[in-house]
Amino acid sequence: MTQVLGSILSLWRYPVKSMTGEELNTVDVGDRGLQGDRAYALIDSADGKVASAKNPRKWPQLFDCRAELADVAQAGVKTPVRITLPDGSVVNSEQPGISQVFSKVLKREVRLSALPDVQTATAEEYWPDMEGLDHRDTVTDFGLPEGTFFDCAFVHLLTTATLNRLRDLYPQGRFEVRRFRPNIVVESANGEKEFVENAWIGKQLAIGNTVRLAITGPCARCVMTTLPQGDLPQDNGILRTAAQHNKAHVGVYASVLQGGQICRGDAVRLE
Numbered sequence: 001m002t003q004v005l006g007s008i009l010s011l012w013r014y015p016v017k018s019m020t021g022e023e024l025n026t027v028d029v030g031d032r033g034l035q036g037d038r039a040y041a042l043i044d045s046a047d048g049k050v051a052s053a054k055n056p057r058k059w060p061q062l063f064d065c066r067a068e069l070a071d072v073a074q075a076g077v078k079t080p081v082r083i084t085l086p087d088g089s090v091v092n093s094e095q096p097g098i099s100q101v102f103s104k105v106l107k108r109e110v111r112l113s114a115l116p117d118v119q120t121a122t123a124e125e126y127w128p129d130m131e132g133l134d135h136r137d138t139v140t141d142f143g144l145p146e147g148t149f150f151d152c153a154f155v156h157l158l159t160t161a162t163l164n165r166l167r168d169l170y171p172q173g174r175f176e177v178r179r180f181r182p183n184i185v186v187e188s189a190n191g192e193k194e195f196v197e198n199a200w201i202g203k204q205l206a207i208g209n210t211v212r213l214a215i216t217g218p219c220a221r222c223v224m225t226t227l228p229q230g231d232l233p234q235d236n237g238i239l240r241t242a243a244q245h246n247k248a249h250v251g252v253y254a255s256v257l258q259g260g261q262i263c264r265g266d267a268v269r270l271e
Helices: 099-108 161-168 196-200 237-244
Strands: 003-013 022-024 026-030 040-044 066-069 081-082 091-092 109-115 122-127 138-143 154-160 184-188 204-207 211-219 247-259 260-263 267-269
Touching: 022 066, 081 211, 081 260, 099 109, 138 211, 154 161, 154 196, 154 211, 161 237, 161 247, 184 204, 196 211, 196 247, 211 237, 211 260, 237 247
Parallel strands: 154 184
Antiparallel strands: 003 022, 003 184, 003 267, 026 260, 040 109, 066 081, 081 091, 122 138, 154 247, 204 211, 204 267, 211 247
């Protein structure tokens, strides 16, 4: 039987990998998730690796840049992106010398790349010295899914139930959506304060009239959740709380079984 889990509270897209993104009222979902999500990345000219806030010592200013698409995203079409830099100035992916602009901001030589330019990509992740993580105080490499700038899966869902549970466990921490960079935030139907997404793994969700997702696994969290963003402070307790109480998992990953359009307020159902 179909079970109503809640409704879409907010939708988020991150057009440039590891930059802050944009909140949406409605968006098309295709085989690779929300149209325009992770469409671009910065590539380190020295080693060819993708710039990622997962290694904040190397890329400390990525979160100070905000990206939004300059036009409606379409499948298979390269859509320009606007980026607001740390000083408040706005640049466009199509303008001459854009890679030099980012090289100056990030103090490393980089180039802005779109998906058609890349087949396989590698990035780096710093693991803080924290109990419950797979590694401690080291940097590891990881491969991205072929032909994409995603870390793992194409869609990331998070519920208000999980955020509320984490807030109860660590009241002094600010468990805000932007720390976790989900695509779809689900407002839980019954006001729970539990890690309810854990029970979705291996099942299918229906969203709105057409979209169907397969929940493929938990979303393992990393140092990015602890980093400052705007008025959010640095806080290692955010990740430590998730590690102690839910194996460092916050939210779940999904693949797309059937695409379509989703909107804020759409019902989310377990099928």
